[in-house]
Amino acid sequence: MKLCKLEDIVGNEKLARPIMTSNYQELLAAGTILKPEYIPKIIQLGITEVFIEDDRLSPEQVVILREDVEDIFREKVRSVLERHIYNDNSELEELTKTADGIISNILENDDLVEQIYDIQERSADIYEHSISVCSLAVLIAIKRKIDKTRIHDLGVACLFHDIGLRYLDFDYSNQIISEMDEKKIIEYHKHPAYAYSALEKEDWISKSAKNMILQHHERLDGSGYPLHVREFEPEAEILQICDAFDEMICGIGCKRARVYEAVEYMKVSKGVLYDEDVVNTLLDFTAVYPAGTVVVLNTNEMGIVIKQNKQFPERPVLRIIKNAKGEMLEEDRICDLVEIKNVYIEKVLL
Secondary structure (H helix, E strand, C coil), X not given: CEEEEHHHCCCCEEECCCEECCCCCEEECCCCEECCCHHXXXXXXXXXXXXECCXXXXXXXXXXXXHHHHHHHHXXXXXXXXXXXXXXXXXXXXXXXXXXXXXXXXXXXXXXXXXXXXXXXXXXXXXHHHHHHHHHHHHHHHHCCCCHHHHHHHHHHXXXXXXXXXXXXXXXXXXXXXXXXHHHHHHHHCHHHHHHHHHCCCCCCCHHHHHHHHCCCCXXXXXXXXXCCCCCCXXXXXXXXXXXXXXXXXXXXXXXXXXXXXXXXHHHHECCCECHHHHHHXXXXXXXXXXXXXXXXXXXXXXXXXXXXXXXXXXXXXXXXXXXXXXXXXXXXXXXXXXXXXXXEEEECC
């Protein structure tokens, strides 16, 4: 992708990054074709530059699930859960096959151990969230050499962990729950119990998976909910961590955060709220600055992350798009932060 001044756009270019307001509201999604009539309206909003798709040095995103595969799984979860009515579970068993499908797809990745993954910020869609949490949790479980039966139970628990949110009648997306009125806080804190109760009598889901669902918001120090316990299913610790991390980057029950902010939160919380070893496993394969992230360096230059450096998730490879004077570069210039020791990322723009 490349950064272009809107005055140089003629129309029909494809957006490589969404156009956002100053408070992160999406105006136009990535992939939108910029019709000529859009351009003056965008300029009126005070937006002067946009990112458009460009084949030269496009970001090399490494994902846990291919986009087309993830779409299939997400729509399956959506179609089943949207038809679900409390205690009418006739179709829910279908999703155990979806969990196995996710596990199989991840196991097919021959480079599983060495990869750094570009986990992207998203909107607060609970079905996409469930797929993302499942993918992260399964990857952690495989890396930690957990037994396949227990990985299956973990995957199933991940797909159902937030089914209780469907019984809430208020908006929790991009909202800080602790700042809501007391009635909503109490109701939100019940959603793990709602999910557990809905599945409690089902014999196709293991007791261990049910407990993980109930315990996914519990914490090591007892500050979680709904039971405030300190001991739980071993795999529940994986679900807790993946859920908390993904909630932050898509804004479920909290204000949406950048990936690097979620990474910092997990670092300071490990050993206090979350199991330290599990957090370390997550951070080992998570790109702090996913491919496509636009950053400002300590040199005042602007760059786009184009790929990751294995073993150094905080020091990716960049394509410099603006010099220190704020002038766009006509020629490609690559900056590998592993090779250039005195240059570092100072700020994330997009």
